[in-house]
Amino acid sequence: MTVDRREFLKVATAGAALTLAAVDPTSAKTRTAKSVRQTNSQAPDIAVIGAGSFGMWTALNLLRQGASVTVIDPYGPGNSRQTSGGETRGVRTSYGNRRHGKLWTDWANQAIEKWAEWDEMGRDRLLPRLFYNTGDLILRDEMIPYLEDTQAFWDELNIPYELLEPEEVRYRWPWIQFEDLAVGLYEPRAGVVRARRAIESVAEVFLEEGGKLHYGHASLGDKKFACGPWFPKVFPELMGKRLRIPMGHVFYFALPPGDTRFMYPNMPSYGVPGCTGWPALGRDHRGFRVRTGGRPPQDPDESDRWIDKEFHERPREILEKHFPDLIGAPISETRACHYESSVDGNWIIDTHPDFENVWLIGGGSSEGFKFGPVLGEYIAQRVLGTNDDAEFAEQFRLKEEEFEDETEPNG
Amino acid sequence: MFTSMCSACHDTREFRGAEFEWDWRRQTVWDLYKTMAETMPEDAPGSLSPETYAAVIAYILSINEYPAGPIDLTPAQASMDSVPLGPNADKTGRGSSTDT
Numbered sequence: 001m002t003v004d005r006r007e008f009l010k011v012a013t014a015g016a017a018l019t020l021a022a023v024d025p026t027s028a029k030t031r032t033a034k035s036v037r038q039t040n041s042q043a044p045d046i047a048v049i050g051a052g053s054f055g056m057w058t059a060l061n062l063l064r065q066g067a068s069v070t071v072i073d074p075y076g077p078g079n080s081r082q083t084s085g086g087e088t089r090g091v092r093t094s095y096g097n098r099r100h101g102k103l104w105t106d107w108a109n110q111a112i113e114k115w116a117e118w119d120e121m122g123r124d125r126l127l128p129r130l131f132y133n134t135g136d137l138i139l140r141d142e143m144i145p146y147l148e149d150t151q152a153f154w155d156e157l158n159i160p161y162e163l164l165e166p167e168e169v170r171y172r173w174p175w176i177q178f179e180d181l182a183v184g185l186y187e188p189r190a191g192v193v194r195a196r197r198a199i200e201s202v203a204e205v206f207l208e209e210g211g212k213l214h215y216g217h218a219s220l221g222d223k224k225f226a227c228g229p230w231f232p233k234v235f236p237e238l239m240g241k242r243l244r245i246p247m248g249h250v251f252y253f254a255l256p257p258g259d260t261r262f263m264y265p266n267m268p269s270y271g272v273p274g275c276t277g278w279p280a281l282g283r284d285h286r287g288f289r290v291r292t293g294g295r296p297p298q299d300p301d302e303s304d305r306w307i308d309k310e311f312h313e314r315p316r317e318i319l320e321k322h323f324p325d326l327i328g329a330p331i332s333e334t335r336a337c338h339y340e341s342s343v344d345g346n347w348i349i350d351t352h353p354d355f356e357n358v359w360l361i362g363g364g365s366s367e368g369f370k371f372g373p374v375l376g377e378y379i380a381q382r383v384l385g386t387n388d389d390a391e392f393a394e395q396f397r398l399k400e401e402e403f404e405d406e407t408e409p410n411g
Numbered sequence: 412m413f414t415s416m417c418s419a420c421h422d423t424r425e426f427r428g429a430e431f432e433w434d435w436r437r438q439t440v441w442d443l444y445k446t447m448a449e450t451m452p453e454d455a456p457g458s459l460s461p462e463t464y465a466a467v468i469a470y471i472l473s474i475n476e477y478p479a480g481p482i483d484l485t486p487a488q489a490s491m492d493s494v495p496l497g498p499n500a501d502k503t504g505r506g507s508s509t510d511t
Contacts, residue, residue, distance in 0.1 A: 099433040274450035293453020296419040403422040
């Protein structure tokens with residue numbers, strides 16, 4: 001379809017669209033990217049709105065696949081308000097609890113390879129290390145379908161793991177306590193990425209390779225755009241009830257002087273009921289990470305990204321229950337971030353219902369960061385028309401279903 | 412009960428339909444109760460009374476079209492374990508935990 005600039009801006013202003021990547025409708029190259037590539041050698045102009053994990057990895061891959069790319073973000077790549085802007089994010093493949101878990105397991109496994117490659121690239125430039133192969137240990141008091149199905153996916157995809165007896169868990173990591181422990185599922189290739197630094201590094205490479213980055217209010221023409229947890233706020237009609245943006249709470253506990261037990265590589269990433277976390281990472285050792293639930297959705301432009309003392313009791317209960325040697329440890333840092341849950345828990349990678357040159361990309365559902373290197377490549381292929389896998393497209397389609405309850409989170 | 416205790420962070424859409432059935436496949440009402448009581452509310456897990464957790468469970472069962480029993484759902488493992496969840500769950504009321 002053909003969309004003139006005036007019509008495009010009118011619709012966007014009405015809040016009826018969600019955009020992360022858009023082929024510039026003002027360009028002579030308004031036809032689909034695929035047809036552009038097939039019919040002339042001029043690169044399509046693409047604006048990527050949002051410099052988070054999805055946005056920056058997509059932008060870099062679009063650039064490398066031949067597009068001319070501009071990233072627009074109001075606060076910059078790796079900024080403190082981004083979902084990707086935290087200190088660290090986990091990289092694991094244990095998705096037996098997801099209906100689309102086999103695909104996520106496969107792609108997370110590919111992402112581990114890509115994160116390791118990216119880190120190697122960075123070492124050549126003397127950049128700080130980004131990916132830490134911590135391993136990931138899930139502990140439960142009984143074998144549950146989540147673990148059974150995770151194992152099944154791992155077996156099918158030939159991903160290495162260990163099913164540990166309680167005695168073995170206690171032997172390897174005696175500083176972990178788990179009453180009535182029945183099973184430890186250990187994924188040795190899992191790890192942790194320094195999140196905000198990673199996004200900064202992608203942005204740096206993107207700029208070096210010829211991409212453009214615009215700060216200030218995200219805009220295309222005279223219209224503001226946003227992404228991540230801003231989607232429902234900026235595009236309430238289309239996404240207001242298709243995404244929820246609750247906040248997760250992360251605490252970094254300072255370690256006792258000279259105590260290396262809770263540092264990488266002596267402690268794995270871990271998952272216990274209601275909590276995930278990982279060791280302090282060298283060389284700056286921000287602290288031992290405990291991630292609990294958080295608080296209800298709020299306006300992402302107004303919400304504080306630190307955690308009030310009223311929420312400190314829960315992580316301390318986790319320490320008391322599972323890491324008793326850290327009872328009383330001071331909190332060195334707190335971080336709160338929005339995440340974007342889609343109705344079906346899967347990503348949204350689809351064109352706008354009314355504009356085939358406007359792409360909607362989101363719904364990381366608290367797991368999106370780790371997939372950035374893989375998703376960016378896939379999204380770029382979709383946008384440029386070089387990947388037409390119908391099964392994937394259906395999985396990531398913008399679904400008709402909506403959340404049901406009225407909330408006031410989205411501005 | 413769901414509105415007052417849960418809806419600040421959760422949407423009812425998370426607890427019904429295909430996604431909910433997948434999440435709780437091969438598990439029982441007792442598993443749901445146990446998980447909820449151990450992990451919710453997120454800032455103070457286990458802080459509600461057993462009867463309150465049971466009331467939330469009863470609401471979730473109702474929106475998934477499980478038939479109501481003759482008495483209130485009680486937080487007892489034996490009865491809750493007899494009610495399967497998931498896509499193949501028997502919703503006819505046979506073995507309902509409300510029969511205790």
